[in-house]
Amino acid sequence: MKDYKCLATFTYHHEYFVLKLKFEEAAIRHYFQNETLVGLLPLSSFAFGGIRLMVHPLDFKKAKEIIDSLNDKSSHLRIV
Template identity: 50%
Template sequence: MNNFIQLAVFTYPHEYTVLKLLLEKEDIRFFFQNETVIGVIPFYSNALGGIFLKVHPEDLKEAKKIFSDYNFENHLHIV
């Protein structure tokens, strides 16, 4: 896990739920650092710097494409 590369930072778990499903669908090797702690104690998010999406170096190119498509085509808004 030391060689994984940080691709994005999120404040709360609901911000990346769809992205997580897209990455799993494509068999991208990834994990969210700090996900469990912030899921249990949401107020720690700012103190820990957020939730980090980390991707395996061999999957980085494909993960970047999925991430950019997700950001561009994401019409979901929390209201």
């Protein structure tokens, strides 16, 4: 997991829920750093730098395409 790269940062769990499902559906290797910690102490998100989406380097391009498609104005599943 040391080779994983940060693709995005979120403050709260609800901001990336749809994205997490899309990544699991596409079999993209990823994890959310600080997810459990922020879940236990929600107001600590800023102190820990938020919840970081860490993606395997070989899946990085595909993951970026999914994020871009969800941020497209025509998408009804936009992420925050």
